[in-house]
Amino acid sequence: MNIPFLGIRRKKQGETTPAADPEGIAELLSECDLLRSLAAREGVLLDDSARSLEALDQLVPRWRDDEEILPWLGNDAGLYLGTVTVRTVPGAQWQVWPGGRPLVRLASGREFDVVAAGHEWAANGVPELSQLYGEVAEA
Structure with missing residues (x-):
């Protein structure tokens, strides 16, 4: 698969790599449709804030x-954690x-x-997403 803004494709000899598009990457990775749908059904609004991570931690799994x-939910949970981190x-x-x-x-x-x-959060509930965010935000 060739997604140019991700820069995954190997360069041919003498070819230059297009500049990465950080906004495009962030938009793509922030979709998290499955997690957003699951949260909405439970009345949790995912607004890309640290507070929304706390609300996710309170959902009945x-x-x-x-x-x-x-596995799909684990991917989405991780990408959502990353989205909140990158945005805040x-x-x-x-x-x-x-x-x-x-x-x-x-x-x-x-x-x-x-x-x-x-994936750890989705499978085990620990560590909590809000706890991970707190550790990363302090680093």
Whole structure:
């Protein structure tokens, strides 16, 4: 798959890479349709704030019994955590590695694997998304 603004495609000899589009990446990664739909059904508005992460942590995890939905929800939870972080923590930005693995890079240079964190939250409920956000925001 060739998504030029993600910069995943390998360059041919002598070819230049187009500049990455951070806003396009952020928009794409912030969709989280499954999580937003699930939250809306439970009356939780996901407004890309730290407060919305706390509300997600309070949801009854009915999805844990559905092995088909669990991995997708984990991805969305991680991407939503990353979205909140990028939008609210000064200097935080998305970093997409070759192969498409999205991470959040903090101003300090520390990288945070939000998707792995989202999978842990979806499967186990711990660590809580708001707790992870608090740790990252303080770093």
